Amino acid sequence: MIAETVCSAVSAAGLGIAAVTAYRRRFLTAARIAAYSLVPIGLVMTGVVEWLADTAFSPVAWAGFAVLGVSWVLFMTTRTVERRRGGTRKQRKEARAAARRDAVAPEASAPSLATGSGPASQPRPTSQSRPASTSRDDDFSDIEAILKKHGI
Structure with missing residues (x-):
């Protein structure tokens, strides 16, 4: 009963202030x-x-709030312990890394060695006609480093 009276008084005072403000043309x-x-x-x-x-x-309502508080403390404690042990976050990280490795087909990363009528079936040039293999290995090592950096 008191709360309803207080709310009604606050509303009446606010409407009075609004009337004064409107009188000032605001x-x-x-x-x-x-x-x-x-x-x-x-x-x-x-x-x-x-x-x-x-x-x-209501004492029952306050007891309910206490139970909610205890459950929140338990939840936060278990999360803290889990983080310190390296629990589920680490497991999830490993699972994601394994999924990334499995997502790339091994056939896609290796060049095709099938025989056919395309350029792959033509004979390879001899070592005398191509440049030194060290520069070619350096180029591929750079590409390989970039791919490893991105987890591919």
């Missing part, structure tokens, strides 16, 4: 103040204030 501000001042009386009319007052003075 209509937008007055409308905003009126909107805020109607919220407490609306809460009283919907029964929310009565429900909150009943909940605030």
Whole structure:
């Protein structure tokens, strides 16, 4: 009963302030103040204030809040212990890495050695006609480093 009276008084005072503000020709501000001042009386009319007052003075409700607090503390404690042990986060990280490795088909990374009529079936040039293999290996090592950096 007291909470409803207080909310009604707050709404009446807010509407009075809104009227004074509108008298000063600040209509937008007055409308905003009126909107805020109607919220407490609306809460009283919907029964929310009565429900909150009943909940605030109920020992069962406070015991429920205590149980919720204990469950939150237990949850946070288990998460902290799990992180220190390297629990599920590490396992998830390893699973993601394994999925990435399995996602690439081994056939896709190796060149095709099939015989056919294309350029792959033509004979390879001899070592005298191509440049030294060290520069070619250096080029591939750079590419290989880039691919490893991106986890491919």
